Each structure stands twice: as C-alpha cells, then as structure tokens.
Amino acid sequence: FFAPRFDPESYRLHHGLTGFGRAVVREMNRIGMMVDVSHVSDETIDDVLETSRAPVFASHSSCRALSALPRNLTDDQIRRIAARSGVVMINVSSVFLDQATVEAARARLDALQESADRIRRQYEGDPRRAQAEIDKLADALPHPAVPLARVVDHIEHAMKIAGPDAVGLGTDFDGMSDPPAGLEDVSRLPRITEELLRRGHSEDEVRNVLGESFLRFFARVEEVSRSLQAEPPATDVLTTSSHDGGDAMTLTLTSSAFSHGGEIPTVHTCEGSDTSPALSWSGVPARAKSLALIMDDPDAPDPKAPRMTYVHWVLYDIPPRATGLAEGAARGGLPAGTREGTNDWKRTGYGGPCPPIGRHRYFHKLYALDTELPDLGSPTKAQLEKAIEGHVVEKAELMGTYEKKKK
Structure with missing residues (x-):
C-alpha cells in the first residue's frame, strides 16, 4: 500500500x-x-x-x-x-x-x-x-x-x-x-x-x-x-525452488475437462448431464492420512453483487493413495472409503454449475489432512471445514467458470 x-x-x-x-x-x-x-x-x-x-x-x-x-x-x-x-x-x-x-x-x-x-x-x-x-x-x-x-x-x-x-x-x-x-x-x-x-x-x-x-x-x-511435545520436530527444508514458488512437493490439482480459469464444459453443468468432471492430483504429502474436496461458487447469485458462497460438492476421507476422480465418479465411482457431505441443494453428491446470472467462478479445493476423519454423517461445508481445522498439511485449488448458454 x-x-x-x-x-x-x-x-x-x-x-x-x-x-x-x-x-x-x-x-x-x-x-x-x-x-x-x-x-x-x-x-x-x-x-x-x-x-x-x-x-x-x-x-x-x-x-x-x-x-x-x-x-x-x-x-x-x-x-x-x-x-x-x-x-x-x-x-x-x-x-x-x-x-x-x-x-x-x-x-x-x-x-x-x-x-x-x-x-x-x-x-x-x-x-x-x-x-x-x-x-x-x-x-x-x-x-x-x-x-x-x-x-x-x-x-x-x-x-x-x-x-x-x-x-x-x-x-x-x-x-x-x-x-x-x-x-x-x-x-x-x-x-x-x-x-x-x-x-x-x-x-x-x-x-x-x-x-x-x-x-x-x-x-x-x-x-x-x-x-504436542510427543511429536517429533519437523524436518522440512526450505529449498530454492520452494522459496521461488516451485516447491517440488506442492500438491497440484488439474482436470482434463478444463484449465485453471477456463470454461467448464456444458456436460458438467445443469444445462448438460450434470456429470462430475475428471480431476487429477499429484504431490500428496507423505504424512497425509486422508484427502477432502470442496467445490463452491463465491459469486452467487450475481457476480456483480455476490451475497453467498453456494456449495456444489463435499467429499472427505478420500484415501491419500488416490490420484484423482474419473469423470462421473460422483455417480458411483468414488475411491473406496470416501464419504460424502451435503451440498446446498440439501443432498449429497455433485451438483454442477447452474448460475442464474452472469459468469460464475467454481473453485475445486483439495485438502491433504494429517488425519482420517471420523464418520461425520453428511456434513455441510462449514461442518467439514470446522473438522479439518488444524489438520491441513497442504491445499490445492482449481477454478473453472461457467455462464448459462440459455437465457
């Protein structure tokens, strides 16, 4: 400033x-x-x-x-x-x-x-x-x-x-x-x-x-x-690459369906078949015991005057050995042991982009946790975020956008 x-x-x-x-x-x-x-x-x-x-x-x-x-x-x-x-x-x-x-x-x-x-x-x-x-x-x-x-x-x-x-x-x-x-x-x-x-x-x-x-x-x-005195001292070392933003072990999240900041294909939205997109990740830390995924839209209902963050997908206890989710995984192809939370349609599962006004951003947030969470039932985003406090080892984000084709 x-x-x-x-x-x-x-x-x-x-x-x-x-x-x-x-x-x-x-x-x-x-x-x-x-x-x-x-x-x-x-x-x-x-x-x-x-x-x-x-x-x-x-x-x-x-x-x-x-x-x-x-x-x-x-x-x-x-x-x-x-x-x-x-x-x-x-x-x-x-x-x-x-x-x-x-x-x-x-x-x-x-x-x-x-x-x-x-x-x-x-x-x-x-x-x-x-x-x-x-x-x-x-x-x-x-x-x-x-x-x-x-x-x-x-x-x-x-x-x-x-x-x-x-x-x-x-x-x-x-x-x-x-x-x-x-x-x-x-x-x-x-x-x-x-x-x-x-x-x-x-x-x-x-x-x-x-x-x-x-x-x-x-x-x-x-x-x-x-x-925390029983916990051994950390052994992480700051390298030149990590200082410059190129940490080799950084958790990364990508999709074959869209690039970061790119448009999400219609097939993954309410104007298509509402199929969950393929997601891939790498760089899961060795000490991670589980992964969690949240997809939300901070631009609801109107990106010019946002009033809420709308939640589209909530997953937790994804096994750390998993390397991604196949297209359509929300309909029965989730990795074994994965638990589902409640989205803002008041149901579990994936709900694709369906913006009422303008072009919205959809953030897919992957968390590497140092613990496997207990059965939380079908937690909301807020409840899951509360449960993972103090347990996030690394986080990765992938953002796509969508605007309805039919006015």
Whole structure:
C-alpha cells in the first residue's frame, strides 16, 4: 500500500502458504511460537486458520470495515480469529484508523509515480538503492493525525464482531510515524482507558483490552505446545525452488475437462448431464492420512453483487493413495472409503454449475489432512471445514467458470 500506484497482484507469489509454509506453522505450534497474521495476505490468513493447531493473532491490525487498508482485517477474519480463541490487537497508526486519511494518503502516494519511475531509471542496476530513494519520497509526505477517539471506534468494532475478550492493543509505536492526536507515545495510553470507561465499558472489558486478552491467548498457545511435545520436530527444508514458488512437493490439482480459469464444459453443468468432471492430483504429502474436496461458487447469485458462497460438492476421507476422480465418479465411482457431505441443494453428491446470472467462478479445493476423519454423517461445508481445522498439511485449488448458454 505504501508505494506509488500500489498493485497487490504484483506482490503475490505463492497465493497463500506453500507446503513448506504450512509445515512452518505446524512447527511453530509444536514449539509454542505465536503465529501472527498482521503482515500477510487474505489468502495466507485463510491458509493459516486452516493449518494452525493453536490460536493465532493479529499483533497490530485494525478494522477494514472502518478503514479499507489492505493491512486491516475484514469482519469475517476478525470473527474467525476469535472463534479459534485468538486475539485481534488494534494498530493506532492514523492511516489504519480513518478512511479519509487512507484515501488522501493514496492520492499523495500515486502523485509520486513520475518521480518514482525516474528514480528507477536512474538506479536501474541497483534496485535496492532505487527503492531506498523512493521510500525517502514517501516518508517526506505529510502524515496527518486523527483523533484518539478513532482508536476506540476500532476497539469497539472489533469487540462487537469478536467479543469483549478477543481484542487488545497492538499500537505499533515502533513502526509508524502518524499516531493519533492525544496518543503520541506510550505515556498517553491511559487516555484509551479513560475513553473506554467514558463510553460505558466495564473494568473487566477494559482490562481485557489492556492486556488480559493477550495473556489468555498466549497461555492457550503454550497449552497446545505442551500437548504436542510427543511429536517429533519437523524436518522440512526450505529449498530454492520452494522459496521461488516451485516447491517440488506442492500438491497440484488439474482436470482434463478444463484449465485453471477456463470454461467448464456444458456436460458438467445443469444445462448438460450434470456429470462430475475428471480431476487429477499429484504431490500428496507423505504424512497425509486422508484427502477432502470442496467445490463452491463465491459469486452467487450475481457476480456483480455476490451475497453467498453456494456449495456444489463435499467429499472427505478420500484415501491419500488416490490420484484423482474419473469423470462421473460422483455417480458411483468414488475411491473406496470416501464419504460424502451435503451440498446446498440439501443432498449429497455433485451438483454442477447452474448460475442464474452472469459468469460464475467454481473453485475445486483439495485438502491433504494429517488425519482420517471420523464418520461425520453428511456434513455441510462449514461442518467439514470446522473438522479439518488444524489438520491441513497442504491445499490445492482449481477454478473453472461457467455462464448459462440459455437465457
């Protein structure tokens, strides 16, 4: 965000955790290291919440609903972190707290684009020097301060979403240069206490914000670590290929029917025979005990105004030795031992794309798990996702699209 003409796509490399990244999270759980999601992408937050066996926290992030900065958390992320007994700690940087401040900062940064391009040309052979010079330009921009009350607005919003015992103070005094007016340094922190009490919060709620929520979270992390002491240390090694996004053991998911981002053939939709597509995978980790598959559509009912994620297919306890699903496998050709969940037609089995409006995306998500799940009956997607929390070793995605031919 703090760069001229910031484009988040240009910074993405792995689209979430790699297999090595998941191994690191699990080893952090084992040794009692806290997992912090304040500086990661939305995709990585999703993967961390799937992978971590211990609660996680955001050490210095605020609420995106009040200030649409990429480093802030969505309400859904806040809710999911709290549901896992984690804690959200509010950043007090002015640009994290106020939407008008975000928009003004973005405009000032974008105005530096011509100067930034000139610097890159000047130091074409020295990209580090070029970035340092661009950073100097950005640092010289004005940093207006918002009122201290905006900090408490974010605390209250997070408490509303996460509950009063899952919110704390992250401040970021050592990393930002635009504290709110009245909160210029740590000596002014009692003013947050005063404002919370003035707004009617109980002393217990205030103590939670000032540190007790964090201490409970820390204790839970250590409790999980103690429960994992019989587990041997991880032996995963970061290789050059995995660092560059080419991890040789990365789980991959493909289909002979369509490419990633391509159109799903009509035969696999409600306009055809509603036949499940052929799927193939490779790179299943050696420690995987089972696989799970979810197919869903985040664009329902209208991709221009999505209101829900529609679930088309739910499978679990797929044997790890399986290498794919044949076309039409949903009608009787699933690998032995595979169990089926409930889709949003309130039945088991496959339901193909049937978008009422526009072109929708259909995500096929394959999970490698470190456990074989018990018989969950016919779980919904939400129930299966809850059951696999802390057991995801690796994940692969394949996305296809479809728009109805008949209007």
